[in-house]
Amino acid sequence: MPALSDVAGRTPLFDAHVRARARMVPFTGWEMPLHYGSQVAEHHAVRTDAGMFDVSHMSVTDVSGRGARAFLRHVVANDVARLASPGKALYGALLNEEGGVVDDVIVYRLPDRYRVVSNAGTRERVVPWLSNRAGAFEVALRERRDLAMLAVQGPQALGRFREATGRGEADGLGSFDACESGDWMIGRTGYTGEDGIEVLVPAEAAEALWESLLRAGVAPAGLGARDTLRLEAGLNLHGQDMDESVTPLESNMAWTVAWDPPERDFVGRAALEARRREAWREKLTGVVLEERGVLRRAMAVRTETDAGVLTSGAFSPTLGHGIGLARLPRSARGAVGIDVRGAARAGRIVRPPFVRHGKRVFK
Amino acid sequence: MSECPTELVYAETHEWARLDEDGNVLVGISDYAQDQLGDVVYVELPELDRSVGAAEEAGVVESVKAASDLYAPVTGTVVAVNDALEDAPELVNQDPYGDGWLFTIEPADESELDDLMDAETYADFCASGEDADVGDGDDLVDGDGLDESFDVDDD
Numbered sequence: 001m002p003a004l005s006d007v008a009g010r011t012p013l014f015d016a017h018v019r020a021r022a023r024m025v026p027f028t029g030w031e032m033p034l035h036y037g038s039q040v041a042e043h044h045a046v047r048t049d050a051g052m053f054d055v056s057h058m059s060v061t062d063v064s065g066r067g068a069r070a071f072l073r074h075v076v077a078n079d080v081a082r083l084a085s086p087g088k089a090l091y092g093a094l095l096n097e098e099g100g101v102v103d104d105v106i107v108y109r110l111p112d113r114y115r116v117v118s119n120a121g122t123r124e125r126v127v128p129w130l131s132n133r134a135g136a137f138e139v140a141l142r143e144r145r146d147l148a149m150l151a152v153q154g155p156q157a158l159g160r161f162r163e164a165t166g167r168g169e170a171d172g173l174g175s176f177d178a179c180e181s182g183d184w185m186i187g188r189t190g191y192t193g194e195d196g197i198e199v200l201v202p203a204e205a206a207e208a209l210w211e212s213l214l215r216a217g218v219a220p221a222g223l224g225a226r227d228t229l230r231l232e233a234g235l236n237l238h239g240q241d242m243d244e245s246v247t248p249l250e251s252n253m254a255w256t257v258a259w260d261p262p263e264r265d266f267v268g269r270a271a272l273e274a275r276r277r278e279a280w281r282e283k284l285t286g287v288v289l290e291e292r293g294v295l296r297r298a299m300a301v302r303t304e305t306d307a308g309v310l311t312s313g314a315f316s317p318t319l320g321h322g323i324g325l326a327r328l329p330r331s332a333r334g335a336v337g338i339d340v341r342g343a344a345r346a347g348r349i350v351r352p353p354f355v356r357h358g359k360r361v362f363k
Numbered sequence: 364m365s366e367c368p369t370e371l372v373y374a375e376t377h378e379w380a381r382l383d384e385d386g387n388v389l390v391g392i393s394d395y396a397q398d399q400l401g402d403v404v405y406v407e408l409p410e411l412d413r414s415v416g417a418a419e420e421a422g423v424v425e426s427v428k429a430a431s432d433l434y435a436p437v438t439g440t441v442v443a444v445n446d447a448l449e450d451a452p453e454l455v456n457q458d459p460y461g462d463g464w465l466f467t468i469e470p471a472d473e474s475e476l477d478d479l480m481d482a483e484t485y486a487d488f489c490a491s492g493e494d495a496d497v498g499d500g501d502d503l504v505d506g507d508g509l510d511e512s513f514d515v516d517d518d
Contacts, residue, residue, distance in 0.1 A: 039401055040427060292449075293405055315425070317427075
């Protein structure tokens with residue numbers, strides 16, 4: 001019997017990708033499009049117009065029952081009680097008992113349930129992790145492998161979506177709002193630093209939606225562009241910028257931890273509070289390369305005190321220079337030296353994000 | 364299928380070479396190589412007048428996904444480099460056998476070109492998959508893109 005990872009999953013859009021001449025690559029157990037010819041062109045399409053990503057490999061879990069809210073308040077470090085009404089969503093972390101980041105998720109509050117979208121690569125960890133903690137609550141978990149998910153992103157995303165589908169519901173949504181429209185769910189969320197939506201549809205409806213978006217001028221974009229877009233937007237990638245060995249405090253995610261009310265007992269809280277008191281020593285922050293070249297994950301970063309390391313690195317298509325996220329001593333400021341292929345190159349610490357809505361935003 | 368002009372010879376590390384009428388050897392990377400690399404965003408070329416040995420590291424081509432070392436196909440002296448690539452590295456993708464050329468070597472011994480592959484042999488070499496697969500999306504999550512060169516063994 002082959003190992004599970006040898007059998008790559010295919011999303012309902014596999015044939016559509018092949019028709020669009022995608023270069024398909026193995027990615028966390030899935031066959032996914034890396035690009036459709038030019039990753040850089042796809043990146044620019046999202047920054048200047050509209051692009052679409054097949055994100056059907058991500059994990060979707062519906063949480064229902066009388067105990068759904070209490071359950072999610074227990075397992076998510078952000079507080080779903082902040083979702084004041086159906087149609088709101090928030091970003092948060094699932095932590096282990098040591099405060100390490102098991103995964104980062106978006107939780108949508110819908111009229112009759114919650115929906116948790118988590119990463120593809122953590123599915124085999126997260127799905128049992130949630131089930132194991134559900135026993136104490138009056139709650140039903142349902143994995144939605146029957147759905148496909150498309151992210152339509154870019155300044156023209158909403159207009160083109162409306163043109164493609166005739167559905168105008170997305171126009172009324174604010175950032176991190178969501179709505180259901182028949183058996184579709186539309187959320188004003190994304191992973192690019194641009195305006196846009198993420199749409200969940202029944203698997204059998206995915207291809208028609210894709211084709212209609214293509215006809216409306218939305219550019220297919222692959223994993224490559226998704227990575228440079230999210231990095232420019234200063235958004236973490238789980239398994240790279242943070243994982244179970246580090247807490248949100250060291251991962252530029254302290255803002256996603258809801259400390260109040262103090263009596264809310266979420267998984268990892270005790271460890272995280274101890275960590276907070278002892279003054280953690282490292283932070284995740286942004287680095288820009290001030291010479292020509294490309295930053296890559298795992299490059300060493302020298303600061304005035306201790307050294308650190310790049311957790312993500314790339315050439316920013318929007319800015320035209322190297323950018324990265326780095327885990328560095330908490331006190332580090334200003335200039336750094338980055339070990340680029342054996343040579344020390346000049347870099348500088350900046351607060352992410354690097355790019356929002358097509359423009360450079362760091363100082 | 365990528366293009367392999369028959370008037371060129373090719374190294375296992377995916378550089379092409381062409382002996383020009385002036386006796387110098389023009390060097391670039393193959394269409395196959397640029398396609399495997401994806402969008403090229405940075406090229407580091409050898410210094411002018413540098414002496415290089417055959418198969419010696421002479422620079423680097425970096426794409427959005429990987430850094431790949433460049434090797435001199437023959438021994439000699441670097442007599443020209445393509446300065447246009449500083450502002451337009453995408454020329455390597457757009458025209459790998461033309462405007463995307465990399466550098467020119469004044470060869471010490473032209474007969475070293477005989478050690479390289481002709482177009483047909485090179486096309487077979489690419490098709491056989493003996494070179495490293497540089498198209499693996501897991502680079503995005505495991506960082507294998509770092510220091511990856513074309514001639515590393517399959518891992």
